[in-house]
Amino acid sequence: MNVVIVGGGIVGLATALAVKERQPGARVILLEKEPDCGRHQSTHNSGVLHAGLYYRPGSLKAKFAVEGIRRMTRFCEQHAIAHQICGKLVVATTPHEVVRLKALLERGTANGLRGLEWLASDALKEIEPHATGLAAVRVPEEGIVDYAAVCAAMARELSNLGGTVRTHTRVTRILRDGNAWMVLSTAGEFRAHHVITCAGLHSDRVATSSGEDREIRIVPFRGEYYKLRKSAEYLVKHLIYPVPDPTFPFLGVHFTRLIHGGVEAGPNAVLAFSREGYTKWRINAADLADSLGYKGLWGFMRKHRNMAWQELRRSFSKKLFCRSLQKLVPAIQESDLEEGGAGVRAQAMRSDGSLVDDFHLIEQPGIIHLLNAPSPAATASLAIGSHLADRALANESARLAACTISKT
Numbered sequence: 016m017n018v019v020i021v022g023g024g025i026v027g028l029a030t031a032l033a034v035k036e037r038q039p040g041a042r043v044i045l046l047e048k049e050p051d052c053g054r055h056q057s058t059h060n061s062g063v064l065h066a067g068l069y070y071r072p073g074s075l076k077a078k079f080a081v082e083g084i085r086r087m088t089r090f091c092e093q094h095a096i097a098h099q100i101c102g103k104l105v106v107a108t109t110p111h112e113v114v115r116l117k118a119l120l121e122r123g124t125a126n127g128l129r130g131l132e133w134l135a136s137d138a139l140k141e142i143e144p145h146a147t148g149l150a151a152v153r154v155p156e157e158g159i160v161d162y163a164a165v166c167a168a169m170a171r172e173l174s175n176l177g178g179t180v181r182t183h184t185r186v187t188r189i190l191r192d193g194n195a196w197m198v199l200s201t202a203g204e205f206r207a208h209h210v211i212t213c214a215g216l217h218s219d220r221v222a223t224s225s226g227e228d229r230e231i232r233i234v235p236f237r238g239e240y241y242k243l244r245k246s247a248e249y250l251v252k253h254l255i256y257p258v259p260d261p262t263f264p265f266l267g268v269h270f271t272r273l274i275h276g277g278v279e280a281g282p283n284a285v286l287a288f289s290r291e292g293y294t295k296w297r298i299n300a301a302d303l304a305d306s307l308g309y310k311g312l313w314g315f316m317r318k319h320r321n322m323a324w325q326e327l328r329r330s331f332s333k334k335l336f337c338r339s340l341q342k343l344v345p346a347i348q349e350s351d352l353e354e355g356g357a358g359v360r361a362q363a364m365r366s367d368g369s370l371v372d373d374f375h376l377i378e379q380p381g382i383i384h385l386l387n388a389p390s391p392a393a394t395a396s397l398a399i400g401s402h403l404a405d406r407a408l409a410n411e412s413a414r415l416a417a418c419t420i421s422k423t
């Protein structure tokens with residue numbers, strides 16, 4: 016059996032590994048357009064291991080985050096990858112947020128998280144002396160990790176198992192070929208009984224190239240970070256998050272300790288003019304036209320006009336960014352912040368302007384597209400990969416059964 020995986024981010028790598036583990040005899044080829052795996056979302060992120068506090072019970076996100084963090088932690092231990100389960104605090108700063116925080120605690124409990132703890136403001140101070148809030152929830156299972164090292168270890172493991180990674184290989188079209196598929200790329204054609212696409216910021220385009228319609232599209236949202244100057248790092252001991260706005264899928268600017276030292280603050284969420292644009296002024300005409308020509312984006316802007324405007328202002332104003340951070344840690348000053356990096360989120364949107372909240376797949380015989388894999392997909396990658404491999408192999412059994420019936 017030939018299996019082609021498109022996209023060498025953390026999810027594509029985990030999927031290729033899962034296929035090879037289940038079917039050691041399968042010929043597994045992973046195609047990645049960049050010179051290396053993991054060059055986009057998988058390494059332009061906050062480096063947090065999320066345990067599944069936020070997600071609707073029963074959703075794929077809830078299921079895969081809880082399973083995923085435990086598997087990712089084991090993977091890091093087995094491969095000696097730097098990680099630390101330092102715990103996270105979600106802090107409510109208004110009475111309204113206290114109500115929402117209680118609902119989050121119930122959600123996390125329903126999702127099966129272990130050791131969740133409600134903290135009054137004094138108890139919060141004992142753990143994070145410089146954070147201020149009316150109450151907090153402590154999530155002890157969460158932590159930080161080096162996702163670049165995870166991607167490198169996954170690629171090594173895949174090649175140890177006999178899988179192949181082809182870099183510098185951009186997939187341009189995927190065509191049906193009898194009861195298999197032909198994957199066309201800048202480095203030639205690959206025939207596959209199964210194709211699984213995990214193309215992140217280009218997942219909608221890759222899906223369309225195999226004939227899917229474009230009802231759902233990726234809209235890129237850049238997330239910008241500041242770094243705390245060394246002199247201010249003492250203000251943050253662990254991970255400090257606000258209570259998220261339930262109408263928006265992003266978590267709000269927060270403080271994250273980095274696995275190799277330092278503290279980051281962010282990310283915000285602003286519309287990006289380029290799907291792989293890591294600076295404010297990086298514009299890609301095709302990406303911009305794609306976003307602006309999509310009626311879903313205009314519907315989204317109408318619904319979230321205020322929030323979009325505030326995010327844009329905060330992107331250009333360090334003062335406003337700092338003010339958001341001061342809600343959590345009042346002692347932070349503008350002078351404590353220096354510009355950090357950025358990542359671009361691949362967020363799927365429907366044509367009515369609503370955001371696709373959960374992980375989202377499209378399946379046809381012999382092909383699966385992972386269309387929406389936003390946070391916490393890095394944490395959950397091993398669980399998502401197993402799910403995709405299981406779906407593909409169930410599909411393969413059905414295909415073989417159909418071949419047998421047609422031969423008899």
Ligand SMILES: Cc1cc2nc3c(=O)[nH]c(=O)nc-3n(C[C@H](O)[C@H](O)[C@H](O)COP(=O)(O)OP(=O)(O)OC[C@H]3O[C@@H](n4cnc5c(N)ncnc54)[C@H](O)[C@@H]3O)c2cc1C
Nearest residue numbers: 022024025026048057060061063186215238358389392394
């Ligand atoms: C700012 C930010 C912060 C985040 N923080 C966290 C966090 O702390 N914890 C967490 O769990 N998650 C976090 N996430 C989310 C997480 O990073 C992503 O959900 C995850 O990395 C998605 O992985 P992926 O493999 O699907 O996508 P990607 O890593 O984007 O990989 C997709 C790959 O497909 C390749 N590709 C695309 N098109 C083609 C083509 N035509 N041919 C060949 N190859 C192609 C790309 O080059 C890329 O390598 C964050 C994301 C962002 C942007």
